[in-house]
Amino acid sequence: MTTINIQQMMADSGVAFGTSGARGLVSQMSGEVCAAYTLAFIHGLQLTKLGQKIALGMDLRPSSPAIAQACVAGIRQAGCEVDFCGVLPTPALALYALAQGLPAIMVTGSHIPFDRNGIKFYRADGEISKADETAMTGATVEVVAVDAELPAVNPAALAQFQQRYTRLFANNLLAGWRVGVYEHSSAARDVLKEVLAELGAEVVGLERTDTFVPIDTEAVGEADRQRGRDWAAQYQLDAIISTDGDGDRPLIGDETGEWLRGDIVGLLCAKFLGADTVVTPVSCNTAIEASGWFKQVIRTRIGSPYVIAGMEQVATGGVAGFEANGGFLAGNGLSVNGKPLAALPTRDSLLPALALLAMARGQGVKLSGLLQGLPQRFTASDRIQEFPTANSRALLDRLQADASAYRSLWGDSLGAPVDSDTTDGLRLTFASGDIVHLRPSGNAPELRCYAESDSVDRAGQLVTETLRRIAGR
Secondary structure, eight states: OEEEEHHHHHHHHOOEEETTEEEEETTTOOHHHHHHHHHHHHHHTTOOSTTOEEEEEEOSOTTHHHHHHHHHHHHHHTTOEEEEEEEOOHHHHHHHHHHHTOOEEEEOOTTSOTTEEEEEEEETTEEOOHHHHHHHHTOEEEEOOOOOOOOOOOTHHHHHHHHHHHTTSOTTTTTTOEEEEEEETOTTHHHHHHHHHHTTOEEEEEEEOSSOOOOOTTSOOHHHHHHHHHHHHHHTOSEEEEEOTTSSSEEEEOTTSOBOOHHHHHHHHHHHTTOSEEEEETTSOTHHHHTOOOSEEEEEOSSHHHHHHHHHTOOSSOEEEEOTTOOEEEOTTOEETTEEOOOEEEEESHHHHHHHHHHHHHHTOOGGGGGTTSOSOEEEEEEESSOOHHHHHHHHHHHHHOTTTTHHHHTTTTOOEEEEEOSSSEEEEETTSOEEEEEEOSSSSOEEEEEEESSHHHHHHHHHHHHHHHHTO
């Protein structure tokens, strides 16, 4: 038996909470660390009644089964039972746990590189809060076992997730459309293909692999951009759908293979579902307000816990949340063609993908046609990997402390800043109308850059040039 103080364990191991669960290098995520986190979740949130079931799922990362085994050991040590849902999208596990009234644990590193992984925790009523994280990190636990065999898979969670959408949309919705599914190593690849086929689409599978591919829907690389264009031309596709590794963030390409930005996907999805209030991070496109589609727009820090907290403040009307990565959170009061949509306040990739396809079919246009008439504001983003968080914070501190420090990065090409927003990192609006936003990632040692301008090319240039200058310092 080993006594573990979670706060000290985080410092020693490097596995700590970010914007979406506990994450770290696979080499740091030992069985003891993972079992300790599981016990801290169970004891910190007082889930210890005898026989309590806890739903457990995982993604397709090569390290996920071993981490899941350590979670099983922790669950059983606490006197609880494991409801093992196998490999499935994170929102599928969340939906099942919510419906069954169960706490849940998802082993996933989402989009981060394969040498890292993570664990995400859910109470019976949804994602844990920052207050719950504090309770967990303040815990001290006794770890007895760090390994156990994975139980047989309960298929009910995946089936329920599939039925959520096949029952919501018409079974001939996509008749006559060819939809490509970029499968890679997404935990959602099979259920996504099955749902699209049930809705009438001719589905074309693309690049399925057993090697983990860290797709970041906020920073799509040029190789994947070109893949999209090539696939659209080669297979004469009407759309291309993909997700990140755990299936909670969509990647949606139009009929030309151009990938849509996640915040525009969220904007269109919220409109389709009849949202009155939109809750979204400060990094998302200002076209959300400029569209005039919503009675209220609430801006938050980056990360689903902050979006969820903002959604919980809204007492009436239809409420939707989404992030720049395209992950969509369905609140109360939303519907599809008059059919009520059950709330699922965690990131989902299938809902926004299907909503945009349905929106295009309903308007009789291709996917690219949905962008016509939107305010002409365009965003881009990318990051510098292996950039220590301390370096990111030092850079932001310097830019905030000295009103003229921005010239060291951009000179006078953007004009002077006319607004500074420190909700999450540093977001500067310049006299030119351009916006540049810098922040350290909450999940990995990366510096993220977001930019917004009045053209696609200009937004991309802002990101590229800003990161080039920072990297060259």
